Amino acid sequence: MTVSAPERVAVLMGGPSTERDISLMSGDYVLECLRSFGTAAHPCVVGKDCAFELPEGTEVAYIALHGIFGEDGQVQRLLEARGIPYTGDRADACARAFDKVASKRCLLAHGVPVPAAVFLSRPAAGEPLPPPPPAAAFPLVVKPARQGSSVGMSLVKDPSGWDKALETVFALDAEGLAETYIPGREFTVGIVAGEALPVLEICMERETFDFGAKYTAGAVTHRFGTLPPEEEARVKKIVLDAAAALDCRALGRVDLRRNDAGEFFVLELNNTPGFTKLSLLPDEARAAGRTPADLCREILLAAH
Ligand SMILES: Nc1ncnc2c1ncn2[C@@H]1O[C@H](COP(=O)(O)OP(=O)(O)O)[C@@H](O)[C@H]1O
Ligand SMILES: [Mg+2]
Structure with a gap:
């Protein structure tokens, strides 16, 4: 196939998130796909500390990072600052x-x-967890604001599971939500x-x-x-x-x-x-x- 695609593409994968291993698999498959139509695509493995070095001469960054850093606008802002075009949407929209x-x-x-939801914020040290909604509101899906791949999410069938679900959320993020289960x-x-x-x-x-x-x-x-x-x-x-x-x-x-x-x-x-x-x-x-x-x-x- 002849394409007018950029010559040198860096596929960004890995990163610090709970979805690092999935991202490494996504990145490998993207590399295989891009190479299948002749693009010089190179892996760029982002460290758990978010450090990465674009291969020499990179014209475009193909973002195959999932979760924190890759999907929350951070990598997009860094690429913008370096003047490198990237796949997907703008930093603020991603965030x-x-x-x-x-x-x-x-x-x-x-x-x-x-789905209807209540928003949850981590209480200050020593303060109690927010109380559960009335029993009739259950089942609820309780999840952290900024995760993916269902990490930190619980299906809570009745108020007895509320505190544990909130502790799971607040171990990952200061914000979360409890949604009506559909x-x-x-x-x-x-x-x-x-x-x-x-x-x-x-x-x-x-x-x-x-x-x-x-x-x-x-x-x-x-x-x-x-x-x-x-x-x-x-x-x-x-x-x-x-x-x-x-x-x-x-x-x-x-x-x-x-x-x-x-x-x-x-x-x-x-x-x-x-x-x-x-x-x-x-x-x-x-x-x-x-x-x-x-x-x-x-x-x-x-x-x-
Ligand atoms: N309100 C809801 N009602 C029913 N199922 C839900 C609800 N919220 C999440 N789920 C289930 O949990 C999965 C993951 O939730 P989602 O909001 O997509 O977060 P993420 O995929 O980022 O972890 C969904 O694919 C769905 O199966
Ligand atoms: Mg989902």
Whole structure:
């Protein structure tokens, strides 16, 4: 294939987050994809201390970092300061999307449907934890504001599990949230260069798409075309509205739940979605009649 892609691309992977190992796998697959169409792509492994050195002559940075540092605007700001174009969205938009409290506020303000939530802040030393909501509000999903891959998240069925869930959150982050649990089906939709990819249903036995389900081969099935066309169109509109609200139109993947009444709720927008061989986004490429390498090329060409 002939392309007018940049000559020298650094694929940033690793980093300090709880998703470091996943990022190393994403980065390896991105390298394989970029090289398959002739791009001189080089790995740039970011240290656990966030240190990294771009290979000599790097023209573009392809960000394959997940979680803190890679998805929260930090690496984007450093690349901007060095004058290096990078894949994905701008630093401020990434920071907002990555923070589940800030992004929920933004989505609410733009009328995008999200689960009801209360926001939680770590108490000062010696102060008690915030009390649980009334029993009728449970089950709740309690999660830290700034993590990914379901790290630190708990499904809390009744008030007896509240304190432990909060302690887990506050060990990772000073901010968190407790959301109404949406029973029903789970979907995700990729966004590349302003386009919504096909709606993917994540079919699983479990109640949530937890860390084990995310990275165990065969734990979930990815299915396409499981919604009637009217619902598929409705989901895509919600996803594009969410991307517009958060200003993350270049690259993302929006996670949603559908309750049994057919209402959809946006859980989050991932601004650097996983790109391992088992990940959702490469499958979305295939469902859209493209290869994962085609998608990497589109992501690369949209770098700025
Ligand atoms: N309010 C909710 N209702 C039902 N399931 C939820 C809810 N929030 C999260 N989950 C489950 O937990 C998973 C991870 O939550 P998510 O908000 O996407 O955070 P992350 O993927 O960044 O860890 C979701 O894919 C979903 O299965
Ligand atoms: Mg998610």
